[in-house]
Amino acid sequence: MSVEALEEILHPQSVAVVGASANTRSWGYSYTHHLIEYGFRGKIYPVNPNHPEILGIKTYSSLKDVPGTVDYVISCIPAGDVPKMLTECVQKQVKVVHLYTARFSETGRRDAAELERAVLGQARKAGIRLIGPNCMGVYHPKHGLSFGYDLAKEPGPVGMLSQTGGGASGFVRQAARRGIRFSKVISYGNALDLNECDYLEYFAWDPETSVIVIYIEGPRDGRKFFDMLRRVALQKPVIIVKGGRGEAGTRSTASHTASLAGSMSAWEALVAQTGAVPAVNLDEVADLAISFCLLPPLKGPRVGIAGGGGGPSVLSADECEEAGLEIVPLPAEIRHELKDRGVEIWDWIGNPVDASIIGGFGVDILDMLRLMALNENFDLLIGLINESVMLTLSLQDGVSERLKMTVEGYRRLKEEKLKPLLAVIGDDCSGSDEYGDWSGRLISDVRTNLIAAGIPFYPTIGRAANAARKVLDYYMHKDTGTG
Amino acid sequence: MSVEALEEILHPQSVAVVGASANTRSWGYSYTHHLIEYGFRGKIYPVNPNHPEILGIKTYSSLKDVPGTVDYVISCIPAGDVPKMLTECVQKQVKVVHLYTARFSETGRRDAAELERAVLGQARKAGIRLIGPNCMGVYHPKHGLSFGYDLAKEPGPVGMLSQTGGGASGFVRQAARRGIRFSKVISYGNALDLNECDYLEYFAWDPETSVIVIYIEGPRDGRKFFDMLRRVALQKPVIIVKGGRGEAGTRSTASHTASLAGSMSAWEALVAQTGAVPAVNLDEVADLAISFCLLPPLKGPRVGIAGGGGGPSVLSADECEEAGLEIVPLPAEIRHELKDRGVEIWDWIGNPVDASIIGGFGVDILDMLRLMALNENFDLLIGLINESVMLTLSLQDGVSERLKMTVEGYRRLKEEKLKPLLAVIGDDCSGSDEYGDWSGRLISDVRTNLIAAGIPFYPTIGRAANAARKVLDYYMHKDTGTG
Numbered sequence: 001m002s003v004e005a006l007e008e009i010l011h012p013q014s015v016a017v018v019g020a021s022a023n024t025r026s027w028g029y030s031y032t033h034h035l036i037e038y039g040f041r042g043k044i045y046p047v048n049p050n051h052p053e054i055l056g057i058k059t060y061s062s063l064k065d066v067p068g069t070v071d072y073v074i075s076c077i078p079a080g081d082v083p084k085m086l087t088e089c090v091q092k093q094v095k096v097v098h099l100y101t102a103r104f105s106e107t108g109r110r111d112a113a114e115l116e117r118a119v120l121g122q123a124r125k126a127g128i129r130l131i132g133p134n135c136m137g138v139y140h141p142k143h144g145l146s147f148g149y150d151l152a153k154e155p156g157p158v159g160m161l162s163q164t165g166g167g168a169s170g171f172v173r174q175a176a177r178r179g180i181r182f183s184k185v186i187s188y189g190n191a192l193d194l195n196e197c198d199y200l201e202y203f204a205w206d207p208e209t210s211v212i213v214i215y216i217e218g219p220r221d222g223r224k225f226f227d228m229l230r231r232v233a234l235q236k237p238v239i240i241v242k243g244g245r246g247e248a249g250t251r252s253t254a255s256h257t258a259s260l261a262g263s264m265s266a267w268e269a270l271v272a273q274t275g276a277v278p279a280v281n282l283d284e285v286a287d288l289a290i291s292f293c294l295l296p297p298l299k300g301p302r303v304g305i306a307g308g309g310g311g312p313s314v315l316s317a318d319e320c321e322e323a324g325l326e327i328v329p330l331p332a333e334i335r336h337e338l339k340d341r342g343v344e345i346w347d348w349i350g351n352p353v354d355a356s357i358i359g360g361f362g363v364d365i366l367d368m369l370r371l372m373a374l375n376e377n378f379d380l381l382i383g384l385i386n387e388s389v390m391l392t393l394s395l396q397d398g399v400s401e402r403l404k405m406t407v408e409g410y411r412r413l414k415e416e417k418l419k420p421l422l423a424v425i426g427d428d429c430s431g432s433d434e435y436g437d438w439s440g441r442l443i444s445d446v447r448t449n450l451i452a453a454g455i456p457f458y459p460t461i462g463r464a465a466n467a468a469r470k471v472l473d474y475y476m477h478k479d480t481g482t483g
Numbered sequence: 484m485s486v487e488a489l490e491e492i493l494h495p496q497s498v499a500v501v502g503a504s505a506n507t508r509s510w511g512y513s514y515t516h517h518l519i520e521y522g523f524r525g526k527i528y529p530v531n532p533n534h535p536e537i538l539g540i541k542t543y544s545s546l547k548d549v550p551g552t553v554d555y556v557i558s559c560i561p562a563g564d565v566p567k568m569l570t571e572c573v574q575k576q577v578k579v580v581h582l583y584t585a586r587f588s589e590t591g592r593r594d595a596a597e598l599e600r601a602v603l604g605q606a607r608k609a610g611i612r613l614i615g616p617n618c619m620g621v622y623h624p625k626h627g628l629s630f631g632y633d634l635a636k637e638p639g640p641v642g643m644l645s646q647t648g649g650g651a652s653g654f655v656r657q658a659a660r661r662g663i664r665f666s667k668v669i670s671y672g673n674a675l676d677l678n679e680c681d682y683l684e685y686f687a688w689d690p691e692t693s694v695i696v697i698y699i700e701g702p703r704d705g706r707k708f709f710d711m712l713r714r715v716a717l718q719k720p721v722i723i724v725k726g727g728r729g730e731a732g733t734r735s736t737a738s739h740t741a742s743l744a745g746s747m748s749a750w751e752a753l754v755a756q757t758g759a760v761p762a763v764n765l766d767e768v769a770d771l772a773i774s775f776c777l778l779p780p781l782k783g784p785r786v787g788i789a790g791g792g793g794g795p796s797v798l799s800a801d802e803c804e805e806a807g808l809e810i811v812p813l814p815a816e817i818r819h820e821l822k823d824r825g826v827e828i829w830d831w832i833g834n835p836v837d838a839s840i841i842g843g844f845g846v847d848i849l850d851m852l853r854l855m856a857l858n859e860n861f862d863l864l865i866g867l868i869n870e871s872v873m874l875t876l877s878l879q880d881g882v883s884e885r886l887k888m889t890v891e892g893y894r895r896l897k898e899e900k901l902k903p904l905l906a907v908i909g910d911d912c913s914g915s916d917e918y919g920d921w922s923g924r925l926i927s928d929v930r931t932n933l934i935a936a937g938i939p940f941y942p943t944i945g946r947a948a949n950a951a952r953k954v955l956d957y958y959m960h961k962d963t964g965t966g
Contacts, residue, residue, distance in 0.1 A: 247804065
């Protein structure tokens, strides 16, 4: 399908929720609620024979009772009722039906698979496109479409096509806490009609999308998909996570989206050729998405690290090297500058900069980060914030202020645009009552301020380093133009 | 040194803090504070020529002015003043000096290294043992010794010897949020006198320690250390993380604890032979420690997974397989039992159990976990709690109650002692202000309840699976007795 046609489908002027419900635990209720709550400006038509109104909106007994045409239908009715509804869709000149409705081929049952084929035949004949079945559909906050209660209302630059709906909404939520926002997320389940290629082509074209995320279990059209992926990855970063990599996962994809997963080694080789960025889970996808959104293109692997103390500082070097980054020794120019500035321990400071040794010598972590940012031997910088908290934890009252100053320093450094800057601020499974939540509060404030400053943060140095290396690989591949 | 002698050293009846201070930002203040705050029952002698009292305790001008003998000295004075203090230690029959004092050989400077050697010679001659220098010393909550303001006051079964002090206190804090408590933690820095072998032998003997954690940069006596490690690992689980694995990390260990890190591949081979459990960072150490503390010995790799929905459920299977666990298909007996109970989708449910498909069919995640716990095809179970939150997030009010019931179900299942049970409850970088913190609060409650129930939890399925596999490897190695 053409990107223009899909663009039109994603901007409906009227939406009917067939199977709308007053039961707050039902999806028929939720989808109606979301249209109102997310500010959909077109016409909303709940359809249910048993209610005169739902959520204060006039409700129709059947689709054919709705006045005028309907662009977009959200189907929350049982699978067996879909054929009859599709007949009514023809009358209402419906362009697309999102089949939230599930229990088709993914059940593994023959009758359900036959019904699915019949539904496709009927839709094709009528010229109605299908999203799904067995999916959450479209989250398009700018246009007032959503599939979750607490997804962000502001749009952003990440577009996602996903064969998991729960995973997609979980990801939108998790990513939001890192400062990531979305243009459109399309959960497309069994990909009966519109498939991964239609969506990928759309996101490649979509001017509102600059980073593309894919969760896929099995492409419906593998050859076309990889050809397209190769072209698209040269235009925009594409992060791809494959569900069903092993034996058990493959069994699960069959019962999840009726996808046939193939050989994983072949898959990996194909993805590597395209220049798309592979990830193993949605946490890693979030790390990569935030990196692509907020960092300038990385130019090399040489990293300057500062802010950790003692052992964690040593381990940060180990983990960066193991992720494929280079930790260059602190350059002579910087040591001399420190010496000239009268820093007594100028010959002891290294890279990583050990925060536990530099206190009281007239130089701090921010100074060191800035010196490395100005030096040509570094391609990127990683600042460890959590470790500083640990080191100053004896001063509970002062910590909050010092952390604020740290983030403010990061913000200023970032604005100088000298080098890409990544921040690490740990989770440490905070949130249990084992300790009061003052430290959780502090971490929360730091994160909020980092998001406001547009600085990407990661829960561990290992995850920051992994993301940096993969982002670098992406730009290196793109530069060779071999995609 | 004999374990009995070290046991005595770790149970002092009197402690002097030399270099005690009224400056709340100093370690001389902190150590004095900790003795009071953590309930040390022996005599506390702050030593400082400029204050009549510190924190309400009579303070002495010098060590020799202290009445009677002193068992244990915490040195917070500059390195250059240590020789003079040691002379006074002889008079006071001091058994051990913990040299928090740093800036010895780790500075890389010749004069500092010479001073360090002189200090060792002096202590040896006087029969005084040294912990450190350049370290935080001893956290022994049961005896009232601590090196941090907010470390747990209750003791527990984990003993730790660590060449990082900041890392050790960070770890104690982080581990506490997972429900882990400690017998003793010994931060020993440069290991000038007492070294890794003394401490390891002690923890092997110590009846209060059942799991041993080691952070080490370079053993002072490698051959003895590995021989001992082999013996000890057959008695108690030993988790070991090496700082300074790569080029940069090795440079850093030199300036951190003056350790000489050797070839990493040789190290890995030696550790593998001992049966100790290697880890790459302190997050992984926490995963392993909580697993050894709370799980019974694992007997095999066959895992049953339940609670995830859709894509995350598929990915959970992938990540478990990639970590070396086996995800067996749902056994026929269980399917038949489901069929007999009238569960309509009995032939669709698999392993992992997809939470998004079983709602409304008279069977829930807890039922499924229990069926797998009763079945001989499973060696362990992993329950995904976070995913359930996602799936029910539309019902903000009901979620709290449902989560409470879930954890209560886990608790009952655990008490039946059918199979080892691990819980996954995500962090998702919660804690920024991007969303209100109601979900953070929920997660906090779940964690608190899991800790109370003695069920280990992990922030991701990948980390749970990795820990389970390594714990299994430990018991398999131990069973062969080849350690």
